[in-house]
Amino acid sequence: MKLTRPVDPSPRTRPAARVLRCGGRSVRWRGRSLVVGLGATALAVVLGVLAIGGGDYPMSPADVLRTLTGGGSPAEDFIVGELRLPRLVTALAVGAALALSGAILQSLVRNPLGSPDVLGVTQGAATGALIVVVAGGGTLLLSGAALLGGLATGLLLWAVVGRHGLHGYRLVLVGIGTTAILTGVNGWLLTRAPLMDAARAVLWLTGSLDGRGGAQAVPLLGLLALLTPVVVGTARALSLIELGDDTATALGVPVSLVRQLLLGAAVLLAAGAAAAAGPVSFVALVAPHLARRLTRAPGPNLAAAAGTGAVLLLAADLAAQRAIDGHQLPVGVVTGLIGGAYLVWLLAARRRAARI
Amino acid sequence: MTQESRLGGVGLTLAYDRRVVARDLSVAVPDRSFTVVIGPNACGKSTLLRALARTLRPAAGTVLLDGRDIHSLRSREVARTLGLLPQSSVAPEGITVADLVARGRYPHQGLLRQWSTEDERVVTGSMAATGVGELADRPVDELSGGQRQRVWIAMALAQQTSLLLLDEPTTYLDVAHQIEVLDLCARLHEEQGRTLVAVLHDLHHAARYATHLIAMRDGRVVAQGDPREVVTAALVEEVFGLPCRIVEDPETGTPLVVPRARRGRQSGPVTAG
Numbered sequence: 102m103k104l105t106r107p108v109d110p111s112p113r114t115r116p117a118a119r120v121l122r123c124g125g126r127s128v129r130w131r132g133r134s135l136v137v138g139l140g141a142t143a144l145a146v147v148l149g150v151l152a153i154g155g156g157d158y159p160m161s162p163a164d165v166l167r168t169l170t171g172g173g174s175p176a177e178d179f180i181v182g183e184l185r186l187p188r189l190v191t192a193l194a195v196g197a198a199l200a201l202s203g204a205i206l207q208s209l210v211r212n213p214l215g216s217p218d219v220l221g222v223t224q225g226a227a228t229g230a231l232i233v234v235v236a237g238g239g240t241l242l243l244s245g246a247a248l249l250g251g252l253a254t255g256l257l258l259w260a261v262v263g264r265h266g267l268h269g270y271r272l273v274l275v276g277i278g279t280t281a282i283l284t285g286v287n288g289w290l291l292t293r294a295p296l297m298d299a300a301r302a303v304l305w306l307t308g309s310l311d312g313r314g315g316a317q318a319v320p321l322l323g324l325l326a327l328l329t330p331v332v333v334g335t336a337r338a339l340s341l342i343e344l345g346d347d348t349a350t351a352l353g354v355p356v357s358l359v360r361q362l363l364l365g366a367a368v369l370l371a372a373g374a375a376a377a378a379g380p381v382s383f384v385a386l387v388a389p390h391l392a393r394r395l396t397r398a399p400g401p402n403l404a405a406a407a408g409t410g411a412v413l414l415l416a417a418d419l420a421a422q423r424a425i426d427g428h429q430l431p432v433g434v435v436t437g438l439i440g441g442a443y444l445v446w447l448l449a450a451r452r453r454a455a456r457i
Numbered sequence: 458m459t460q461e462s463r464l465g466g467v468g469l470t471l472a473y474d475r476r477v478v479a480r481d482l483s484v485a486v487p488d489r490s491f492t493v494v495i496g497p498n499a500c501g502k503s504t505l506l507r508a509l510a511r512t513l514r515p516a517a518g519t520v521l522l523d524g525r526d527i528h529s530l531r532s533r534e535v536a537r538t539l540g541l542l543p544q545s546s547v548a549p550e551g552i553t554v555a556d557l558v559a560r561g562r563y564p565h566q567g568l569l570r571q572w573s574t575e576d577e578r579v580v581t582g583s584m585a586a587t588g589v590g591e592l593a594d595r596p597v598d599e600l601s602g603g604q605r606q607r608v609w610i611a612m613a614l615a616q617q618t619s620l621l622l623l624d625e626p627t628t629y630l631d632v633a634h635q636i637e638v639l640d641l642c643a644r645l646h647e648e649q650g651r652t653l654v655a656v657l658h659d660l661h662h663a664a665r666y667a668t669h670l671i672a673m674r675d676g677r678v679v680a681q682g683d684p685r686e687v688v689t690a691a692l693v694e695e696v697f698g699l700p701c702r703i704v705e706d707p708e709t710g711t712p713l714v715v716p717r718a719r720r721g722r723q724s725g726p727v728t729a730g
Contacts, residue, residue: 118556120572129572211547334568340549341563347512347543352616353536353564399552 134396134405141408145193148415152192153185155423187314192418192432193411194321195310195378196388200410201332201403202370203385204392205363208339208401210272216386217251217371220276223382224283225254226375227306231290234302243305244317244376251372254279259364308381308433310418317377324373328366332403335359340400381414381433383440388413390447413439461488463652464509464539464620469518471504471676477516478504479676486620486669491646492654493663493684496673497697502656503544503624505673509654510541510622522620536564540618542609544625548597554608555593558584561615583614587641603634610641621645623655627662635659639666660697664688664712672696688712 121128153169154160158180160168168177169186199217206215217223229250233243258279262271287306291299304311338359341349349356371385388410392402395409417435424430465485471478478501486492486509494502507513508520511527520527527535548557561583562576584590587607592600597608606626613621623642627635643666646653657663663670663684670684674696680687693701693714700717 118572122573125573126569127572128569337563337566337568341560343547343549344557344560345543345546347507347510347541348546350512350532351510351536351539351541351543351613352561353531353533355532397551399549399556 131396131398134398134402137392137395137405138408141405141412144412145408145415148412148419149189149193152189152415152419152422153181155419156180156185184314187318188310188418189415191313191318191321191377192310192415194318194325195374195381196384196411196414197407198321198325198370198374198410199381199385199414200388200392200406202367202374203410204389204401204403204406205332205339205367205370206385207389208343209360209363209367210270211343212270212273213390214386215273217367218380218382218385219273219280220254220258221279221283222251222254222258222368222371223375223380223385224280224287225257226251226372227287227380228283228290229253230305230375230379231287231294231302234298234305235290235294237298241316244320247379248372248376251375252368254283255364255368255372259361304431305379307431308379308436309431310378311429311431313378321373321377324369328369331362331366335363336401336403339363339403343400379431379433382437383444384410384414384417384436387440387443391443462486463488463523464521464654466505466508466515466520467518469505469508469520470516471501471508471513472516473504473513477676482518482676482678484509484671484678484681486652486654489646489650489652490669491643491667492652492669492671493667494654494656494671494673495658495660495663495696496679500673500696501676502673506541506622506624506654506656510539510543511535512541512543533564536616536618538618538620540613540616540621542613542621542623542626544628546609548605550598551596552598553594553596554584554589554600554611555580557597557608558589558611558615561612564616579617580615583611586614586645587611603630603637606630606634606638607641610638614645618651620652620654623653625656625658627657627659635662642666660688660693660714661706664714665706665709684711688714 118129118131121130150162150165153165154162158176160177160180164173164177165181167173168181173181203216206217206220207213209215226247227250229246229248230243232250233246238246258272258275261275291302294302338349338354341352341354342356342359346356374381389402389406391413392405392409396402396405398405414432414436417439418432421430421432421435424435462485465483467483469482470480471482482501482505484505494505496502504513508515511520514528522530522535522539559576559580562580565576566572581590584593587610589604589607589611592604592608597605600608610623610626626638626642630638639662642653642655645651646668667684669681670687671681672679672687672692679696680692688703689712690701690703693699693703699714701714702717703712704715705711706713
């Protein structure tokens with residue numbers, strides 16, 4: 102029998118959800134979630150201006166804003182429009198896609214460790230990319246192979262656990278096994294690659310936004326645009342699946358269908374993000390946690406997670422470019438450091454709260 | 458009792474993968490009854506309830522809701538008629554009572570109809586009916602077992618279904634909370650005219666609260682009907698393999714099962730009180 106903590110005698114007062122009604126229609130939202138969303142947007146703008154202003158050709162925030170609104174010199178237009186803005190958009194899209202994927206998976210498997218890294222999707226993408234590296238293929242082919250590798254891993258998971266096993270520990274355990282196997286395969290592929298290619302592959306495996314731009318951002322944005330309606334349409338059902346499959350079924354959710362749709366969406370998002378920037382670690386795991394702490398709302402918090410992920414990756418990329426003078430780190434190194442530290446802190450905090 | 462029935466199963470074969478739990482099982486839940494299903498462990502009573510609630514698809518046979526195959530109906534449509542309190546549910550970390558109960562409104566909502574005044578009224582009413590109104594803003598994970606079970610029942614009530622299935626609603630509760638939950642069920646049945654189907658472990662509770670009793674063993678219905686007629690020493694021996702005598706519950710007059718004492722421990726004739 103579990104001991105319950107002594108309860109607070111005074112019920113805490115908390116602003117209830119707000120409702121906007123118009124005729125027979127009604128939309129419900131929480132003030133705090135709205136503030137988090139607006140805050141994330143504002144932070145993204147500030148960080149974005151800073152990111153665009155930095156580099157070998159520094160620009161003041163005023164110059165950046167002037168250029169963005171169409172008043173820049175041809176040189177500024179080229180630097181912002183062709184180089185820095187596409188990279189910025191890629192960072193935001195990769196962060197949002199990873200965080201959304203992680204938030205969906207954490208809800209689906211009802212486990213805070215559910216993320217594409219843990220389930221092997223990211224490693225599958227890496228395997229695809231490494232095969233291209235060994236075969237001597239180019240960047241575009243590498244991205245395509247990464248996407249295919251991630252998708253293939255998703256299909257493999259689905260085939261192994263079966264239609265009825267797409268929940269809880271079964272998926273996590275099969276995912277961990279898949280990750281282990283693929284990590285081995287990836288190591289073997291690296292040893293097969295010529296030295297120069299192996300160095301390029303290792304950089305890719307860390308996750309980097311170096312040289313990424315429109316060619317990566319556009320397909321990923323397309324994927325996000327395609328999947329957003331699916332995710333929005335099933336988000337409420339997902340918050341019920343969190344209560345257990347039987348409860349969700351009793352409430353009228355076609356659980357099997359929703360689970361397959363969302364698993365597919367999560368795999369696509371993670372594979373798409375990996376195809377664009379390589380397997381950037383920890384964002385998918387950490388961003389949904391952070392979003393939930395910020396909004397204090399129960400449930401998947403998908404929009405807040407996507408916003409948090411986008412800002413997190415942008416901030417990490419900014420830090421990666423500026424932290425060490427004259428040295429650019431791959432963004433994956435920074436997210437790894439931040440994410441790892443956050444995870445350790447989280448575990449310690451939860452331990453103090455006697456939750457684990 | 459009227460023999461009209463809105464929910465039942467015909468020729469059901471119930472199985473988990475290849476393990477068959479029941480074969481050619483037919484049951485009918487009398488309309489507006491408080492039906493209780495009893496039977497020893499692994500007799501298939503929870504499996505039957507799950508089939509009736511469409512969380513388990515029968516390998517053969519049909520579950521009928523208002524005369525139609527329940528699996529041919531839209532899931533959301535069924536959810537407006539038939540509610541279920543499963544054996545185990547998961548409360549997401551940090552969710553408040555009001556938020557959890559509000560999720561029971563899902564089958565009545567849509568993407569552009571997320572929170573009507575009707576939703577508000579029903580959720581408040583459901584929390585009041587189960588006595589958890591005062592706890593509305595408290596996180597569910599801070600509540601006691603009895604309080605938590607009442608919150609889950611409130612969520613099922615907010616679904617506003619005329620049929621409500623409960624799978625062992627008293628498990629893990631101490632005796633006072635068990636009675637509290639069953640009294641609540643009886644009130645829902647009598648005052649709101651809902652049809653309730655519950656799987657219970659305790660024979661005494663079953664006999665006391667049920668208006669219609671279904672006794673199962675090895676995936677078969679052994680007996681069903683008014684508990685005063687169904688609960689006999691012979692039936693309890695047949696269903697549970699338990700030698701017993703039946704006395705009258707001094708509070709309600711319903712049958713009270715008293716297991717036979719171990720040989721050598723009899724203390725003569727049983728006296729009342």
